[in-house]
Amino acid sequence: MHMKKLNLLYLFAACTLLFACGDPQRENKHNNNTVRAHIKNNNISIAYTDTGKGDTTLLFVHGWAINKSYWADQVVYFGKRYRVVAMDMGGFGESGTNRSKWDTWTLASDVNAVIDQLKLKNVVLIGHSMAGGVVLQAAINQPDKVIAIVGVDNFKGVGSPPMSANDKKDFVTAINAMKHNFKKITLEWFNHQLFSKTTPKDIKDRILNDVAHTDTVVAVATQEQGIYEETPNLVKLKKKLYLVNSDYQPTDTTGFVRNKIPFMLTQVHGTGHFPMVEAPKEFNTQLEKVLADIKR
Template identity: 65%
Template sequence: MKNLRLPTLFALCTLWFACGNPQREDKDKNNNVRAHIENNALNIAYTDTGKGDTTLLFVHGWCINKSYWASQAKHFANKYRVVAIDLPGYGDSGKNRKQWDVKTFATDVNAAIDQLNLKNVVLVGHSMSGTIVLQAAINQPDKVIGLVGVDNFKGQGTLPTEAQKKDIAEAIGAMRKDFVKVASQWFNEGLFYKTTSKPIRERILNDVVHSDTAAAIGSMEQQAYDDVPALLKWKKKLYLINSDYQANDITWLVKNKIPYKLLIVPQVGHFPMVEAPDEFNKQMEVVLRDLK
């Protein structure tokens, strides 16, 4: 396969990225509430733990699922209500959809907020879900008190070049021919760090290769390249809990006077919440203290 310049592709792709009544409720092996809600006739799976007047709503990134927030649910449930959802197309949520763009995914997050009657919500979005939770926050500024990106928003304000757009299109085309091979290469070469443990690599790659390919490819293809308009609409501080295996360029945020706070989980890859959960939770505590 032709080299797809995956580090460049990764840097771009990580930045792309009607309500009903609650249904079917049960509990998982840890006695956490596990249920399904609906948006546009599609089931959305979620876990709901803890109690508090503030809710932490966690949204996973590309090709993974709500289970990646298990350490955060365990850590924060003694003080906060903690909800984690599976975006449609991923995990246990429904997959019968053709729209995988930011605005559609954002309505899924908004549906969770409304149907679960969540109060004082802090939205946390990993990877492609940074843009999703940003749009969801803009949709419901009265309900969202904080916005946290996890290993995303690393270089805003610059649109992709024609060459980079070509790379992305080429990668998507290759995924359509052999999703497992291309996606696995992308993760191995662009998303893991030398410190990423073998069990974590295997867990992530297993989830990737078993992803619904229509949802995965559609998510990448339909995500917007540019988050600038949405960032300019969000008037509150943007919190970033990022890894440092790639540069964190905040030049555009500074230039446009967008309030932000950058917190680093060092020496990990693209999945700090599972690679270094204790350090991630410590940085999340900093965010919550700052919000208060």
């Protein structure tokens, strides 16, 4: 496969980026008032942290091949004024892997299970990368409990033309390459597409290490699931879309205008695909602007 001819970021983004039962089990409580625990969603253990109190809940959902720890700065900062929950989607982090379906709808059910079983109110769903589609679907599933969704470095090409026949062939080639040499393909993808020139080395190392050690079966399955139709679902949402995006790659907003999707775009400058860990203070500032608009 000729990697230069195959833009993995575009192909994967086209398919996934633009995108219960049981009682909560409290395992331990820390001095910072954070509870680390888990719930069950269709027999899958879903790990989460629960911090702070408030009438509004910020529920953070991580992106592909990483985990809830990437929201640590936001948990500390916003946990002083909000109830803040950070969760591991099924198959990632400390959550279980014992199921066969890993599509957007199934991952969204993990989010909905957390909302239901923790009895969360006035929920703002915040989803990074692949989790954009996940929180969108979760919000559609529970319009009475979710007051807003916030995408983090995603929804950058809403309304773009569908994948061509050649794109689909290249995508299948990329998936097959991942299956045969997951670490090599994904680390090349991250290094060449998802970091900026200013991304600190320690953060790069952390991300690449987490990606290299993720469950490869789950990781490939989430990419292989097929296209989640973001545009019609954003229309169906009937809520304003909030975005906190990095500017290392531009956000095309013409699709929002053309499809009459209300949106608010804020940007974090000088970071790659992971603004919440690359520039947490600036990210929190931009998220504050979003929350202020939601309150209005």
